[in-house]
Amino acid sequence: MKGQAFIVLSIFLVLILFLVKNLSPNLNLEKQIEELEFKNLKEEISNVALFSSQDYSNIFKNTEDFLRFSRNSFTSRGKNFNCFFVGAYYPTIKENKQTTLNITVLNLLGFQLKILNLTFSYDNSSKLFYSVEDGEKIQTSFFFNISSSSNYELEIFFSNYENRTEKIKIPLEIDKSKFIAFFSMSLENKIRVKDKFSQESNL
Numbered sequence: 001m002k003g004q005a006f007i008v009l010s011i012f013l014v015l016i017l018f019l020v021k022n023l024s025p026n027l028n029l030e031k032q033i034e035e036l037e038f039k040n041l042k043e044e045i046s047n048v049a050l051f052s053s054q055d056y057s058n059i060f061k062n063t064e065d066f067l068r069f070s071r072n073s074f075t076s077r078g079k080n081f082n083c084f085f086v087g088a089y090y091p092t093i094k095e096n097k098q099t100t101l102n103i104t105v106l107n108l109l110g111f112q113l114k115i116l117n118l119t120f121s122y123d124n125s126s127k128l129f130y131s132v133e134d135g136e137k138i139q140t141s142f143f144f145n146i147s148s149s150s151n152y153e154l155e156i157f158f159s160n161y162e163n164r165t166e167k168i169k170i171p172l173e174i175d176k177s178k179f180i181a182f183f184s185m186s187l188e189n190k191i192r193v194k195d196k197f198s199q200e201s202n203l
Contacts, residue, residue, distance in 0.1 A: 031191045038193045041070060041081075041185075049179060049201045059179050059203075060087050060104045064137065071108055074187065083108040084184040086156055088170055089203075092177045098145045101170070103127075103154070105138040113158045120144075120170075121153040132158075149173040156182075168198060177203040 048066045052059040067083050074081040085106040093099050101120065107113055113132040119125070120142040127140045144152075154168045168182045179201045186194035 031193075034187060034189065034191050034193050038185075038187050038195070041187070042183075042195070042197065045183060046199055049181060049199060052179075059089065060102075063087060063181065064104070064106055067106060067108060078189065080110070080186075080188040081108075082110045082186050082188075084158075086154070086166075086168060086182040088154060088168065088178075088180045090172070090178060093146065093172060093174050095174055096145060096147050098143055101142040101144060103138075103140050103142070105132075105156070107132050107134055107136050107138075110134055111160050113160055115157070115159045117157040119155040119157075121155070122146075122172075144172065146172055146174070149176075166196070171200070179203055 045063070045066065048063050049059060052062045063085065067085060071081045071083070083106070085104075085108070087104045087106075089102045090099055103118060105116065105118070107116075111134055114130065116129040116132045116138065118127045118140065122142065122144045125142055127142075129138055132138060150172055152170045152172060154170050156166045156168070158164055166182065166184065168180060170180060171178065180198065181200075182196070182198045184194075184196040186192060
């Protein structure tokens with residue numbers, strides 16, 4: 001009897017291993033597809049800044065247009081794509097001359113931001129906005145005057161269902177012009193994939 005029980009148990013274990021080996025890829029297939037699609041989306045976003053680097057005047061618009069297009073495309077396929085985008089641009093910095101740091105914030109998170117506060121660590125100046133609707137774009141600017149290259153931060157605080165703070169590194173370099181972008185994104189159908197990342201481009 002013990003021998004028969006051992007044989008039955010062995011067959012049962014082999015069957016389980018067979019099912020795990022053959023069904024797991026199918027169970028994970030949808031997740032793998034979502035992750036691949038999300039990865040491709042991130043690469044395309046990076047390309048937008050790269051292709052716009054020769055025409056800085058369109059770099060904000062091109063990024064915004066691509067994000068809105070992506071959202072509409074995913075929505076038409078029954079998927080939810082949400083994104084919070086912050087872009088910072090400054091023209092070529094000259095030593096001891098006032099320069100403008102241009103900021104664009106695009107709320108595609110799917111809900112209203114009751115409060116949006118931006119703080120630039122150069123002089124700790126802040127810009128405060130209320131009731132930023134889903135799909136709304138905010139544009140503002142800060143000013144700086146430096147004698148040598150240095151790194152600063154742009155702190156973004158926003159609140160709705162919960163308080164959230166993000167910090168973006170802003171490298172200010174003499175004789176350079178840069179575009180710095182921050183993205184916090186998620187793609188959701190039955191499975192939710194999310195990530196946040198920054199990129200920096202010399203113009």
